[in-house]
Amino acid sequence: MNNSSQFDADLIVIGSGVMGGLIATRLAKAGKSVIILEAGPRVKRADIVETYRNAPVKLSLANMKAQGSGSPFPNPPHIPSTYGDYLQQVGPVKYPTKYLRVVGGTTWHFGSALWRMIPNDFKLRTLYGRGRDWPIGYDELEHYYNEAEAELGVSGVDGQDESGHGGAAHPPRSKPFPMKGLNEPYFMQRVAEMLKPGGYNPVIEPHGRASRPYGNRPVCAGNNNCNPVCPIGAKYDGSMHIDAAERHGAKLLDNAVVHKIEAGDDGKITAVQYTRPDGSTHRLTARHFVLAAYGIESPKLLLMSTSEKYPNGIANSSDQVGRNLMGHTGISMNIMMGEDVWPGQGPTELLVYLNWRDGPFRKDIPSYKTKFRNTVPTSQIASGLIEKGVFGSRLDAEIRRQSARSLNVAVDFETEALPQNRIVPSKTKRDAIGIPLPEIYYSVNDYWNAGRDFGVTDLKRMAALMNAEILKMDTSHQDRQHIMGTTIMGDDPKDSVVDRDCRTHDHPNLFIAGTSVMPSASCMNPTLTGAALSVRIADQLLKEI
Template sequence: MSEQQYDADVIIIGSGVMGGVIATQLAKAGKSVIILEAGPRVTRAEILERYRSSPFKMSLTNMKLQGVGSPYPDLPHVPSTYGDYLQQSGPVKYPTKYLRVVGGTTWHFGSALWRMIPNDFKLQSLYGRGRDWPFGYDELEPWYGKAEHELGVSGVDGQDESGQGGKAWPPRSTPFPMPGLPTSYLFERLTEKLLKGGYNPVLEPNGRATRPYGRRPVCAGNNNCNPVCPIAAKYDGSQHIDEAERLGVKLLDNSVVYRIEADDSGAISSIWYRKPDGSNHQLKAKTFVLAAYGIESPKLLLMSTSEKYPNGIANSSDQVGRNLMGHTGISMNFMMNEDVWPGEGPTELLVYLNNRDGEFRKRFPSYKIKVRNTVPTADYTASLIAKGVLGTELDRQIRLLSARSLNFAIDFETLPLPENRVVPSKTKTDAIGIPVPDIYYSVNDYWEAGKDEGVKDFHQFAELLGGEILKIDTKYQDRQHIMGTTIMGDDPRTSVVNADCRTHDHPNLFIAGTSVMPSSSCMNPTLTGAALSLRLAHHLLTQVLV
């Protein structure tokens, strides 16, 4: 194939944070790049208007999901994951919510941007569970620092993120780009009470600006990071897409990639995409990066079957779509016996990490306990009115609930179980004829042992705080953290990509994002995905596109 036949040096499938970060780095180096995004462009103004007009907004049951009130588009060619797009075939539901729009899922993420710790990279070697990474924390550490600067992370330098209240951890070669957000009265009061039980407060590193950062203003504490930051103080992937386009990257929205083709040598030769009108189009490049997140990426690979690749692209190991991980969790609704006034500042910031690491991981998983700093006033009001509470008494009870109702949630580490997988549905397609994802998900005894430990912590919290447990919900809550479905490893027989995120089967196909992670830890994976993406971009520029 001659140079003139290529449409670009690199084609990137997916316009979320991973695709945007890579595109920006490549464009700065003068490479020609095309990004394809299945969904449409959205603007902050239209999202905000839909959110303000929605009757659902924030509620106890929809704190994060916003249910059918999601302000993001639900279009025939890209059905919303807030509906019935994801088919569930396993014993545990995996109703994850990701956005198919330009900029991707970080539009509505809570903005937690954590590093993993060294032992998270060697879970099998240390604790006999899951898998090890093909490299350790030291290899990724400088890329974590670069990712924190790219995404604009605010955090507390010198903090012990192990939850033990000791020295700074994990090791860092660079400080946070911005200082952490100020704490609220709620956080100070919880800290005072829970410290008596040995629970050390940790303030979450996050993507909210505490000083003007690039084009981002300082966080104003609007408290609706989900579903959208109204002033763009919170990082989202559209910011890297905007930069990439300013640098000359071409973005094709409403372009659903449905097939990846390989030539006789095994190299990827082209991709095919479909527009909402049903028309099909082909593009060719030297190098391809798949950055369509942990559900759509494996689905696309498995759909791309041929005589030479009957099981799909990059799937000689039969691991594509397998090893689906998340942070399946539980929660507790709690009524304090004093006013603490949640809702000041961002939706999440304070966490407890006493069980982040230790020998216990041989028996049960690591986990994070987080304080959900939200006040679902509309839900309180609707519930009270339904009970016949009106007038002055309604006002009194709304104030009481708003001042004292708390929600604590636990995110558990999960293991890469090969039976947990994503495949293209054999029975259902979307409006343009593309199979929807079919998900099988389950948890094992390891997770159940973690749940038992987490419930003990909830009861200990209740004793220390004073007040009343209203409900402990142990019904396998999804945390929208998708990992593992194109897993990384040194052995082509048991993994999809190598340590450089290159597919074992195809020399010019790379996969970016959290789907390559061999272990989940108990922490939000976005920063790890971004660090891996920056490392991948560097590899492309120094080893591939030369």
């Protein structure tokens, strides 16, 4: 029932990415009145593709990982781009994560890896004496993983052992993938063949690219620029759920930067205030609220929302809001193969190795994922050769040779939830509409350092098996753009922000959706886990509204 005389909506969702979109769609389908607030503007795929197509340099030498991600997206003054100096770094290790503040959120430019966690990832403290345990286990989330995979349209290989040990199917699944996996390019088949004698078991990544027509999505055509944008919409992005939510009656307000959450003396959230690009402020009320603004903006907003009753901000009686920032801090290796393997066909990522995903070793070193990037840095190769004075037909021949043989192998390490790693609103720096910039303190501990040393040795072994020359080993704390842990989940209100249902301990009608609630990071991309938790939140809201 929509009591519009008392509230502006049954539900207000802050953030229009995959998490907010999933919840908004489910509630709108059930006939509830829903308002979605998004800080950034709507974008059109055709415009982003055209901007990217016309960019003079597609690959930045300084940040090969980004592949130009974010550069074609808007950068208006009221939502400064994370590709600039918006994120204030104050810790010993930089955390230069890249997220998008547009309708549909960061999935516009994500690599589209959609992994489940495995059961042991939920019991890190109990099994290995590291980090934190979850208050829920894999069994409680498995059903929601199925639903999230159907919502996002995941392609994968049924029966695969995703623990990397080459054994029985793991983690256990009660339903097959919604779509079969894409065909593996020659490069991946050849690499797998060369590494097999070393005991490396290839795993094909589950991901959000269509291998058959799925909803309005066409089959992936292998354009190979998933970052920064899929030109044909074969890859899932959060705008698809926002479109669905609107079709079912949800109302989207874009360019609406929420800057304050209000709460009554009884703990219930009563309203949110937002600012438009012109500086005007507005206020909306609802029965329930979902904060789904990703792992930096969500805690920043909670900490900014101070009042006499809540001097430390909303949902922060534990002093854990903004703390426990995690990521997949990584290393990588550039190699030159001794034969042509022709990377760059198909999606930007697909082949991974998970031999070190789980086992007793996690007491001493973090779990990690090793991925072969399916990209060709042609402009970097060309500019490097030109700097060396290579021109003409020799330049052409050398670009062809190196583009067929250059590979980047990257390692993503699990990190522990450390309370000193945190995000807070800056006390001194503000954006164009007067909202504090995010200030980030990030560090790694000896556990990560032990993983780095182990991983370097492992990468060298892989290079030897492939008869490849190592051109560069980069151990400089690479950021993988996977933000987790800043509104952590737990049973104890004294050391966590949300409970097992993602409801804030302090406010019964405020839920937090997304990867920020995760108590541990595993070594896998967290989007699908956040999506599964979001479907679970939607179920809970439907019982209450």
